[in-house]
Amino acid sequence: MADRVNEQAIESEGQGRDVVLSARDVTVAFGSKVVLDNLNLNIYRGEILGFVGASGTGKSVLMRTVLRLLPRRSGTIKILGQDFDELDEPQRNALDMRLGVLFQQGALFSSLTVKENIQVPMREYLDLPRSLMDELAHLKIRMVGLAADAADKYPSELSGGMIKRAALARALALDPELVFLDEPTSGLDPIGAAEFDELIANLRDSLGLTVYMVTHDLDSLFSVCDRIAVLGKKRVMVEGTIDDMLAYDDPWVQAYFRGKRARSIVPQDEGARHGSSGK
């Protein structure tokens, strides 16, 4: 049943939309422990997809599998219409350049300044004169709302929110089309998190990004995500809008989207429309 819902969602919503990432029947296991079992997922161009699921269900595993940091046992993953397994090295590099990644906690190199961190992907993939790389790094720094003097600071001199922004600037270094964000607002206070959400939405609009965001943050899900995919029972249990989540009959989905914390966020008419009882 859950499978059918997911497959039907993929078929019906996919019509006429540009699929930027598709995962088909993806299975990932560690020894005998199967974490993802025939998982299917589509991400469409220009959307912000929020990816949620209980702790330990495999959200990071899926992201790392998509990014080829973990092997999969079976299944197909296509990014921007291409399957990495069918590409040679130069083609893989070309595809990698169209992707940006913000790992949890930012994962900046502590011995490099913000500017140098942003320039890491430029050095890896491009052969640019130093002055141009400096100009580009400053552009990215402005783009993510950091002050110009952040360029020469080291990660240890930055606040949590600044680290996230610097890491986002690095993720945007090569002007990617698809950006992966692993819990981008974790560790930020509510105001910092809301500002970061707004930044992501603005960048999506201005740069035409597609965003795949793993998050536990209900505010992000309600405020900036166009669609949500819920990982459960080793696959995408349901994907769709907030309305679809509110209407989906599963104890975890109901507890998550209608629980105490969600009630303060769900727009009142949404809750009423779907019979939220305030339990």
Ligand SMILES: Nc1ncnc2c1ncn2[C@@H]1O[C@H](COP(=O)(O)OP(=O)(O)OP(=O)(O)O)[C@@H](O)[C@H]1O
């Ligand atoms: N390299 C690995 N070797 C063995 N097991 C692993 C490995 N990486 C992840 N796992 C297991 O896979 C499962 C899913 O882990 P994952 O980190 O993807 O969960 P998650 O949904 O991202 O959780 P959280 O929300 O807490 O970050 C866990 O049971 C974890 O122990």
